[in-house]
Amino acid sequence: MFMDRNQPDLGAAEWSLPARCAACGVRMASLCGGISAGALEALNRIGRKRVLRRGEALIWQGDIAEQVGILHHGLVKLSASLEDGREQMLGLAFPADFVGAIGDRPSSHCVTALTETELCVFPRSALPGLVEAYPEIGQALLTRAYDELDQLRKWMLLLGRKSAEERVASLLLQFAARGTCSPGAPVALPLTRQQMAELLGLTIETVSRKLTAMKRDGVIALPDLRSFVILDAPALAVLAAETP
Amino acid sequence: MFMDRNQPDLGAAEWSLPARCAACGVRMASLCGGISAGALEALNRIGRKRVLRRGEALIWQGDIAEQVGILHHGLVKLSASLEDGREQMLGLAFPADFVGAIGDRPSSHCVTALTETELCVFPRSALPGLVEAYPEIGQALLTRAYDELDQLRKWMLLLGRKSAEERVASLLLQFAARGTCSPGAPVALPLTRQQMAELLGLTIETVSRKLTAMKRDGVIALPDLRSFVILDAPALAVLAAETP
DNA sequence: CGGTAGGTTGACTAGGATCAACTTTGGTGG
DNA sequence: CCACCAAAGTTGATCCTAGTCAACCTACCG
CATH class of the missing domain: 1.10.10.10 (Winged helix-like DNA-binding domain superfamily/Winged helix DNA-binding domain)
Incomplete structure (x- = not known):
C-alpha cells in the first residue's frame, strides 16, 4: 500500500512513526525530516544501527561502497590519498549528515570515524529503488548534494588561494x-x-x-x-x- | 495530461520530440537524454536558447541565480573570488554539462563563458516544480551532482597536496x-x-x-x-x- | 615512574610567488 | 604585404611562506 505517498501529511503521520525513528535525535535535521511517513517506513525497514570505533572506516577509497548512512553521534571525516601517502581531508560529517553516494562506481574517498560514532546505515544497492519509489528521498538527497557542492567550492577557494x-x-x-x-x-x-x-x-x-x-x-x-x-x-x- | 510519465518509453517517444530537442547535438549526453518525452516537453516549453559572449557571466557570485542551463557549444568556467581579487577557478563546464543549482540561496560562485558559448537556459524558479512533477529530472540532476562532487574532491586533493x-x-x-x-x-x-x-x-x-x-x-x-x-x-x- | 601521543618551538630549506624585462603571437589597418 | 600594437607567454633574479627536520615540552595513562 502506497497510500501515504499521496498524502505526505507529516504532522498527522506522527502516530505511525517507527519507534526507532521517533526516538532518533537527529531525524528532523536529517533527510528523514523532510519525507513522508511511507518513505520513512521504507527507510526504517532497511536501515540498521551501526557503531564505528575511532579510526574505523565506513567506506574505502577505490572500493564500491556497500553502505551509506546518516550520522547520529560522533564525527566522521572524508579524505582522499595519493599512493605515496599524502592525504587531504575533504570535509567532515556531523550528526544528521548523510554520507555516501548512490552510484555504483568506486568511491573517490574514504569515510572514517574520528571519534566513536553511531549511524543509521542502509545498503547502497537499495537506494536507487527507494529514490524511484519515493521521489521525495531523491529530492532530499539532491538538496543535500547541492549544499555539499557549495561547501566544497568554498573549501577549494581556501585550498587554492x-x-x-x-x-x-x-x-x-x-x-x-x-x-x-x-x-x-x-x-x-x-x-x-x-x-x-x-x-x-x-x-x-x-x-x-x-x-x-x-x-x-x-x-x-x-x-x-x-x-x-x-x-x-x-x-x-x-x-x-x-x-x- | 501526464500519461507519458507512466510510460517513459524513450525509444517509441521519438516521434513526439520537440523539433529543437531533436536537432540538439548534446541531448543524449545531457540530462535531457535520460528523461521521458513528457519531461522533455516540459523542459522544452520553458527553455530558450541563449548565447554568451566571451567573458559574459550567466551567474554571479553572491547573486541568486535566475537561470540555469545546459551547455551546447563553448566552454564555461565556475570560479570563486575573495574580496581582494584573488580568484580560484572551481571547474569547467563542457557541452552537455548542467550549470546552476536548484536552491534559492546566493550562488557561491560565478559562471562565466571562456569562449563564445551557446546554451539552453531555464528559469531557476521553475526547477523545483519540474522536479516535483517529473522525478526523473531530479534523479538525473542527482546523478550529475554526485559526479560533480567526485570531481571536486579529486581537485581538492590536487589543490591541497x-x-x-x-x-x-x-x-x-x-x-x-x-x-x-x-x-x-x-x-x-x-x-x-x-x-x-x-x-x-x-x-x-x-x-x-x-x-x-x-x-x-x-x-x-x-x-x-x-x-x-x-x-x-x-x-x-x-x-x-x-x-x- | 616511565611511556606515549599530541603539541610547540627553533633552525634551516625549498618551492613557488613576485617583480621585471623581454619575446612571441595574432589581429588590424595602411 | 607589412608595420604596428596589444595580448599572451617566457625567462631571470630575488624574496618569502610554509615545509622539513629535530629537539623539547606537556598531559595522560598504565
Whole structure:
C-alpha cells in the first residue's frame, strides 16, 4: 500500500512513526525530516544501527561502497590519498549528515570515524529503488548534494588561494559558526592539530604556529587543546579574509 | 495530461520530440537524454536558447541565480573570488554539462563563458516544480551532482597536496582523457596559461615554467600555444602522481 | 615512574610567488 | 604585404611562506 505517498501529511503521520525513528535525535535535521511517513517506513525497514570505533572506516577509497548512512553521534571525516601517502581531508560529517553516494562506481574517498560514532546505515544497492519509489528521498538527497557542492567550492577557494593564517582563521570561524552562538564563550575544537592540518592542506607545525601567533596577538585564547575562545571576532574575520 | 510519465518509453517517444530537442547535438549526453518525452516537453516549453559572449557571466557570485542551463557549444568556467581579487577557478563546464543549482540561496560562485558559448537556459524558479512533477529530472540532476562532487574532491586533493609540477601534469592528463584517444595525437588546450593557473591554484609564471620543463625533458611537445602532444605517457602519469 | 601521543618551538630549506624585462603571437589597418 | 600594437607567454633574479627536520615540552595513562 502506497497510500501515504499521496498524502505526505507529516504532522498527522506522527502516530505511525517507527519507534526507532521517533526516538532518533537527529531525524528532523536529517533527510528523514523532510519525507513522508511511507518513505520513512521504507527507510526504517532497511536501515540498521551501526557503531564505528575511532579510526574505523565506513567506506574505502577505490572500493564500491556497500553502505551509506546518516550520522547520529560522533564525527566522521572524508579524505582522499595519493599512493605515496599524502592525504587531504575533504570535509567532515556531523550528526544528521548523510554520507555516501548512490552510484555504483568506486568511491573517490574514504569515510572514517574520528571519534566513536553511531549511524543509521542502509545498503547502497537499495537506494536507487527507494529514490524511484519515493521521489521525495531523491529530492532530499539532491538538496543535500547541492549544499555539499557549495561547501566544497568554498573549501577549494581556501585550498587554492588562502594563506596558512587565513586557512586557520577560516577553520576557527567555521567551528564557531556551527557551535555556541554566545560570543566570548569557548568553542569546541573537535580536531587534533594533525587533523586540522589535513583539512587545511597544511602541516601540523604550521597550524600550531599560526594558532600560537593568533593567541599572542590577542585574537583568540586557547584555554586547552580542544577548545578556543574568540577574543576579537572582527580581527579574526579579517585574518580569515572573510568580511562579507 | 501526464500519461507519458507512466510510460517513459524513450525509444517509441521519438516521434513526439520537440523539433529543437531533436536537432540538439548534446541531448543524449545531457540530462535531457535520460528523461521521458513528457519531461522533455516540459523542459522544452520553458527553455530558450541563449548565447554568451566571451567573458559574459550567466551567474554571479553572491547573486541568486535566475537561470540555469545546459551547455551546447563553448566552454564555461565556475570560479570563486575573495574580496581582494584573488580568484580560484572551481571547474569547467563542457557541452552537455548542467550549470546552476536548484536552491534559492546566493550562488557561491560565478559562471562565466571562456569562449563564445551557446546554451539552453531555464528559469531557476521553475526547477523545483519540474522536479516535483517529473522525478526523473531530479534523479538525473542527482546523478550529475554526485559526479560533480567526485570531481571536486579529486581537485581538492590536487589543490591541497600536489606540487606545481604534479598539478600541471594532472591537468594535461585530464585534457588528454577527454579529448582524442589516439596516442601521439595533439590534444587541444582550451585554456590560456592564465586560466590554467587559476584552475590549478598557481601563478601564470609557474605554469609556464613547468610546461617548459616538461617539454625540455621530452615528456610533452608544445606545437603551439593551444595544444600539446604527449610524448611519454607513463612519465607524465608519474609526474602527475597518478599511477593507479 | 616511565611511556606515549599530541603539541610547540627553533633552525634551516625549498618551492613557488613576485617583480621585471623581454619575446612571441595574432589581429588590424595602411 | 607589412608595420604596428596589444595580448599572451617566457625567462631571470630575488624574496618569502610554509615545509622539513629535530629537539623539547606537556598531559595522560598504565
